[in-house]
Amino acid sequence: MNPATDPHPTVAAVGEAAVLAVLRGPGDAHSGDPVGNGDDAAVLGPAAATVVTTDMLVEGTHFRLDLTTWRDIGRRAVAQNVSDVLAMGADCSRVLVAVAVPGETTTDQIAQLSAGIHEEAARSGAVVVGGDLTSAHLVVVNVTAIGTLPDGARPVRIDGAAPGDAVALTGQPGRSAAGLALLLAGRADGPLQQSHRVPVPPIGSGTAARLAGAHALTDVSDGLLRDLAGVARASGVAADLVVDALPVDPLLAGAATALGAADPDAQVLDWILDGGEDHGLLGTFPPGATIPPGFTVIGRIRSGEPGEVTVDGDPRTPGGWDSARSVN
Structure with a gap:
């Protein structure tokens, strides 16, 4: 033609x-x-x-x-x-x-x-x-x-976390992973599915974190635990997360139930901790810092084995996405 x-x-x-x-x-x-x-x-x-x-x-x-x-x-x-x-x-x-x-x-x-x-x-x-x-x-x-x-501003690196810092996160992790699970199950439409198709980075939050004095900052692309472990490892520190402090989208529980999860609560926690591809920001802030709007404090940085992350005091090996291991 x-x-x-x-x-x-x-x-x-x-x-x-x-x-x-x-x-x-x-x-x-x-x-x-x-x-x-x-x-x-x-x-x-x-x-x-x-x-x-x-x-x-x-x-x-x-x-x-x-x-x-x-x-x-x-x-x-x-x-x-x-x-x-x-x-x-x-x-x-x-x-x-x-x-x-x-x-x-x-x-x-x-x-x-x-x-x-x-x-x-x-x-x-x-x-x-x-x-x-x-x-x-x-x-x-x-x-x-x-x-x-801007002139005189220093980038917020991944390796600046220090013992005593608060760990804070934007958004509600796990939405992308839940959306992908729904898509693979043949459920094409819904807010979680769209969260997987198109993440929504928190515009302005990186600058807000820098101005608030953040010691370290990264985006959550490979999974909350994996990315936090990366911050901790680069900084030579360990981190503790508190499950009750995690921001949870109520839609996740409904998705877990709809997909027939044997333990919906455990499935939701897996999506939140290891899902990845939400592209929120994960930062650490020194004691006394004013946490910027949009960030939720979910844990603390402490001295310890570099890269170790505990969840409610128990060590947990990060899952999430590993680009090198994804290559066939």
């Missing part, structure tokens, strides 16, 4: 330039930089400190096209990178996107992907300043997110 008359021509039919035009989004995004989207490279304006992170989504490993939409893939790809910028105590300002798709992908699907990318970038206060496109047998979306810190 003629690409000019086909309402949804494929990527192979229209060519790279046409697809890149769709990915750039409507109009010319004005970032205030000397060179923006559309040239060989973006040229960024001056900044006291620049925070850069990159991450990718691979079809079959991080998402399934039968369980999500192209728009939500775009949103998720941006959101999970923005979360890493927030975890340094910064705000995201720019995004670059590299996409690999099969040749039979339609321009309508690319338009949906682009809409999600630009929508989530805008929600985060960022603009898309460039990217790349190639062909592949699977869909791959790689995002580079860039943030800035």
Whole structure:
């Protein structure tokens, strides 16, 4: 069919330039930089400190096209990178996107992907300043997110936790894991399922944590226990969590029951501690610090075996996601 008359021509039919035009989004995004989207490279304006992170989504490993939409893939790809910028105590300002798709992908699907990318970038206060496109047998979306810190501000590192610090968390962990379980069970719609498809990073909370004097900060992507153990290990300390202090979404109990869990309470706790992919922020704050709004204190940092985490006083080996072990 003629690409000019086909309402949804494929990527192979229209060519790279046409697809890149769709990915750039409507109009010319004005970032205030000397060179923006559309040239060989973006040229960024001056900044006291620049925070850069990159991450990718691979079809079959991080998402399934039968369980999500192209728009939500775009949103998720941006959101999970923005979360890493927030975890340094910064705000995201720019995004670059590299996409690999099969040749039979339609321009309508690319338009949906682009809409999600630009929508989530805008929600985060960022603009898309460039990217790349190639062909592949699977869909791959790689995002580079860039943030800035003001003059004199230090990034909040993962290795700064100290004995006596309060451990605090944004959001309600476990929603993404419960949503995935529901999706795999054939339950396509619901707020938990959407939490898995598109995490919602707490915009502004990274800066708030930095201004409140947070000693350490990370995002919860691999599971609450695994990420807290990472903070503790890097900082040379141990951590204690209190189950009754954990923020629990009431929807989790309903999901566990609907899925026929033998022990719904235990299933809910597993999702909260080891689920991952919620992309909230996990920080430690010194004694006397005012915990920022949106954070819930869930435990304490103490001296001990570096990386050890106890739950109500009992050691627990973290589950969660391990990228290296996921590779076949």
